[in-house]
Amino acid sequence: MTKLEQIVERLRALGYEARAVASTERDYGPPQDYATLSEAEFSKVLSKVDSLSELSGMANRRRLLGLATLPKYPPSHLELIKRRKWELENA
Numbered sequence: 001m002t003k004l005e006q007i008v009e010r011l012r013a014l015g016y017e018a019r020a021v022a023s024t025e026r027d028y029g030p031p032q033d034y035a036t037l038s039e040a041e042f043s044k045v046l047s048k049v050d051s052l053s054e055l056s057g058m059a060n061r062r063r064l065l066g067l068a069t070l071p072k073y074p075p076s077h078l079e080l081i082k083r084r085k086w087e088l089e090n091a
Contacts, residue, residue, distance in 0.1 A: 034058060035071040042077050046084045055085055 001009075004020050011018035034042060049055045059081050062070045073081070 033070055034061070035073050035077065037077075039076050039080070043080055046080055049084060049088075052085065052088050055081065055088060 002022075004022055008018045008020050034045065037045065046055075046058075049058065057064060059073075062068055062072070
């Protein structure tokens with residue numbers, strides 16, 4: 001059993017719905033904040049968000065992480081977040 005499978009099994013034993021997929025893609029560059037992504041890239045990220053709680057975490061990342069130094073979202077990103085929220089609520 002791989003280390004990843006062991007972690008998933010431990011989480012399931014604790015009552016979490018856990019699943020994981022090992023990715024072969026590696027990106028060793030510095031992590032990029034969502035606010036610095038282009039509209040197209042950010043829209044692509046938002047399309048993968050499946051729940052309102054996940055979207056809320058993305059939208060409120062500065063407060064939740066306690067990092068006021070993170071850049072604020074540009075207005076175009078805020079509109080995309082609002083649109084995705086509407087889609088999730090009305091799907």
